[in-house]
Amino acid sequence: MDYTVTEQNTAAPADEPRRQQFFIEKCRMYTEDFRIRQGRAPSANIRTFGCQMNERDSEKLRGILVCAGYEITDREDADLVIYNTCTVRENANLKVYGRLGYLNGLKKKNPHMRIVLCGCMMQEKEVVNKIRKSYPFVDLIFGTHNIWQFAELLFRMQESREMLVELWDSTDKVVEELPAQRTYSFKSGVNIMYGCNNFCTYCIVPYVRGRERSREPKDILREVEQLAADGVAEIMLLGQNVNSYGKTLEHPVSFAQLLQEVEKVEGIQRIRFMTSHPKDLSDELIEVMAGSEKICPHLHLPLQSGSSRLLGKMNRHYTKEGYIALCEKLRSRIPDLSLTTDIIVGFPGETEEDFLETLDVVRTVRYDSAFTFIYSKRTGTPAAQYPDQVPEEIVKDRFDRLLALVQETGREQISRFEGQTQPVLVEHVNTQDASLVTGRLANNLIVHFPGDASLIGQIVPVTLTECKGFYFMGERKIG
Numbered sequence: 008m009d010y011t012v013t014e015q016n017t018a019a020p021a022d023e024p025r026r027q028q029f030f031i032e033k034c035r036m037y038t039e040d041f042r043i044r045q046g047r048a049p050s051a052n053i054r055t056f057g058c059q060m061n062e063r064d065s066e067k068l069r070g071i072l073v074c075a076g077y078e079i080t081d082r083e084d085a086d087l088v089i090y091n092t093c094t095v096r097e098n099a100n101l102k103v104y105g106r107l108g109y110l111n112g113l114k115k116k117n118p119h120m121r122i123v124l125c126g127c128m129m130q131e132k133e134v135v136n137k138i139r140k141s142y143p144f145v146d147l148i149f150g151t152h153n154i155w156q157f158a159e160l161l162f163r164m165q166e167s168r169e170m171l172v173e174l175w176d177s178t179d180k181v182v183e184e185l186p187a188q189r190t191y192s193f194k195s196g197v198n199i200m201y202g203c204n205n206f207c208t209y210c211i212v213p214y215v216r217g218r219e220r221s222r223e224p225k226d227i228l229r230e231v232e233q234l235a236a237d238g239v240a241e242i243m244l245l246g247q248n249v250n251s252y253g254k255t256l257e258h259p260v261s262f263a264q265l266l267q268e269v270e271k272v273e274g275i276q277r278i279r280f281m282t283s284h285p286k287d288l289s290d291e292l293i294e295v296m297a298g299s300e301k302i303c304p305h306l307h308l309p310l311q312s313g314s315s316r317l318l319g320k321m322n323r324h325y326t327k328e329g330y331i332a333l334c335e336k337l338r339s340r341i342p343d344l345s346l347t348t349d350i351i352v353g354f355p356g357e358t359e360e361d362f363l364e365t366l367d368v369v370r371t372v373r374y375d376s377a378f379t380f381i382y383s384k385r386t387g388t389p390a391a392q393y394p395d396q397v398p399e400e401i402v403k404d405r406f407d408r409l410l411a412l413v414q415e416t417g418r419e420q421i422s423r424f425e426g427q428t429q430p431v432l433v434e435h436v437n438t439q440d441a442s443l444v445t446g447r448l449a450n451n452l453i454v455h456f457p458g459d460a461s462l463i464g465q466i467v468p469v470t471l472t473e474c475k476g477f478y479f480m481g482e483r484k485i486g
């Protein structure tokens with residue numbers, strides 16, 4: 008799309024995405040003016056907290072900034088600093104508050120500097136009240152529902168000296184066709200749906216990301232085709248619960264049907280998706296995965312707890328036995344499947360017996376890897392009101408025991424690949440040792456092997472010589 012042709016003297020159009028394109032042009036006039044006065048383009052730095060959804064959102068913010076004439080930088084003392092925040096656990100919030108004090112120091116030294124906060128944390132009223140009161144040097148706040156308004160808000164922020172706060176409580180809107188600037192040339196996330204309707208009792212996501220909204224298949228396919236034309240080899244379909252994709256569309260489509268359509272796009276070599284809720288994982292999806300050349304043999308299937316009693320209290324709609332049976336079915340239909348998971352320790356009322364059930368599932372399922380979290384009380388969620396919060400020392404002890412088991416079973420599980428030669432998509436030069444490159448197997452495992460930057464974006468055969476726990480060392484197989 009050409010962003011240089013909008014006429015500037017007309018009023019802002021009411022329809023999207025034309026309205027945002029209009030404001031990108033307006034911002035461009037601002038950056039041109041900055042360039043003339045300062046002899047350089049204004050710089051912008053985006054810092055992303057949290058999940059792949061936020062990473063993808065940041066690519067969209069970056070796309071708008073680049074079109075508007077900003078120069079993207081890693082420097083934290085940039086002219087525009089954006090924090091795309093997460094609030095899934097309290098730690099994420101504390102990190103942002105900690106950084107804000109530091110940013111204020113930088114802002115005092117750079118008179119051009121503007122500070123923007125967006126993302127999930129901003130959808131919480133208490134957070135925004137606190138920022139208004141204690142961090143008045145912030146220039147712009149917006150949330151997850153109106154992220155597509157960024158160009159317009161950026162322009163309004165440039166025009167004003169007051170803190171600008173624009174937050175929506177909810178939305179049913181999906182705005183298509185805004186630019187994105189990808190972090191990697193060879194892989195990309197693709198949003199297929201937004202929001203979550205599950206209301207797991209510990210989770211704040213449904214409150215900050217709103218109700219489930221699926222994108223139309225034709226819009227998703229057009230985006231994937233465009234990515235393929237740009238040379239992207241791997242895509243990750245993104246949603247809080249991809250297994251319920253399409254249910255609310257005017258013409259409902261299942262996630263498995265969408266995958267089959269995406270698979271037909273020439274040029275795309277690997278398809279991943281995230282995240283699957285066990286309660287909605289259909290036989291149709293298992294069959295499509297089993298029969299697919301491109302869908303990666305990896306499933307991230309959050310367990311959260313192995314205790315059926317706690318799963319009930321978490322509002323997860325499955326039992327320990329049901330979950331294990333599902334994993335067995337998956338493994339029998341997709342033999343090389345790698346399973347990974349999320350587990351929470353210390354959910355209110357968790358007893359030693361409940362916790363032992365979780366350890367039992369870890370032993371039975373044998374995950375390739377697992378993300379383990381200490382339960383974090385999120386204001387506004389039902390579980391925050393539960394009376395029987397577990398004491399910190401007990402939680403810490405359980406967390407350490409779980410981590411040790413996850414590491415042990417993960418290493419054993421992963422070492423089954425040792426000695427095999429597998430295709431690896433090379434992602435970057437190794438950050439510790441520049442004689443190595445780092446890439447990913449189809450099952451999402453990481454491997455480091457000797458190579459140079461010319462391999463980035465290529466899929467090459469690599470022999471997995473040594474299992475190091477959650478990752479491999481390897482050798483490229485030539486010929």
Ligand code: 5AD
Pocket residue numbers: 095096209210211309311349350351380381382383384385
């Ligand atoms: N406390 C701890 N972990 C949480 N998660 C979500 N909410 C909380 C919470 N309040 C974890 C879940 C989810 C992952 C993205 O974050 O395991 O799958």
Ligand code: SF4
Pocket residue numbers: 203204205206207210211212213247248284
């Ligand atoms: Fe949170 Fe549950 Fe929705 Fe995942 S499925 S985002 S854990 S409410």
